[in-house]
Amino acid sequence: MKRKLILWLPFAIVAGLFAVFYLGLRNPSDHVIESKLVGQPLPQFVTGPALPGQPGAATTDYRDGKPRLLNVFASWCIPCVQEIPILMQLKDAGAQVDGLAIHDTAAALEKFLAENGNPYTRIGNDLDGKAQVALGSAGVPETFVIDGSGKVVYQHIGVVTEADMPKLMTLLGARP
Numbered sequence: 001m002k003r004k005l006i007l008w009l010p011f012a013i014v015a016g017l018f019a020v021f022y023l024g025l026r027n028p029s030d031h032v033i034e035s036k037l038v039g040q041p042l043p044q045f046v047t048g049p050a051l052p053g054q055p056g057a058a059t060t061d062y063r064d065g066k067p068r069l070l071n072v073f074a075s076w077c078i079p080c081v082q083e084i085p086i087l088m089q090l091k092d093a094g095a096q097v098d099g100l101a102i103h104d105t106a107a108a109l110e111k112f113l114a115e116n117g118n119p120y121t122r123i124g125n126d127l128d129g130k131a132q133v134a135l136g137s138a139g140v141p142e143t144f145v146i147d148g149s150g151k152v153v154y155q156h157i158g159v160v161t162e163a164d165m166p167k168l169m170t171l172l173g174a175r176p
Contacts, residue, residue, distance in 0.1 A: 037136050038152050042150050044134065048124070049123065057099075063148070066148050070098050072099075083143075083160040084116040086160045086164070100123070102129060103126070156168075
């Protein structure tokens with residue numbers, strides 16, 4: 001009898017470990033990735049304009065006393081299309097929305113914005129991805145709220161949704 005228990009013990013241990021790992025992967029305790037950039041000054045970057053008639057973006061643009069939203073996006077990004085209506089609502093509510101186009105061309109951006117709308121006051125052209133890397137952005141879409149002194153106060157990874165509107169509007173000081 002004792003021998004049978006000893007034979008089943010390794011199986012029981014493996015099954016227990018499997019259950020613990022499975023539950024940990026299935027129900028992680030924290031779904032939020034904390035940004036090291038929040039609370040810090042916006043990193044230095046300068047980009048040229050992505051489109052004729054709209055200015056590019058640079059760190060100095062974010063030190064004029066007005067809070068702004070900086071949206072990292074691309075015309076080839078399918079999820080970026082989903083957030084354009086929300087960004088348009090933020091713009092209509094009085095928020096200034098700036099864009100940083102990653103690895104994109106003017107022709108592709110013009111088509112993307114013509115089809116989906118253009119919520120952006122300025123769009124920086126980050127062809128080589130250096131500004132994106134400076135921001136610590138890992139992908140698109142990604143959105144930052146910058147206060148009027150050039151400090152990052154919030155970072156949103158992924159698509160901005162209707163549920164995010166109240167928080168963003170509050171951080172931007174926009175009217176409801």
